[in-house]
Amino acid sequence: MDELFQRIEKRIRSLVIEYQTLVELNSELKQNKFRLTREKEQLAAKHHSVVHQVEKMISHLKSIEGSS
Numbered sequence: 001m002d003e004l005f006q007r008i009e010k011r012i013r014s015l016v017i018e019y020q021t022l023v024e025l026n027s028e029l030k031q032n033k034f035r036l037t038r039e040k041e042q043l044a045a046k047h048h049s050v051v052h053q054v055e056k057m058i059s060h061l062k063s064i065e066g067s068s
């Protein structure tokens with residue numbers, strides 16, 4: 001009976017360690033997700049800005065071409 005309790009205790013300790021590891025990993029993943037989401041938003045804003053600038057240049061070039 002004592003051996004059974006020791007095995008159960010060992011298993012519980014192992015599960016507690018595994019749980020703590022998973023909690024830490026989950027926290028890291030949430031931080032990474034937040035960082036990547038912010039980075040994605042910044043890249044989307046830059047992309048939108050570049051597209052707008054290119055469209056302006058094309059429009060400007062067409063107006064120059066039309067006036068020549």
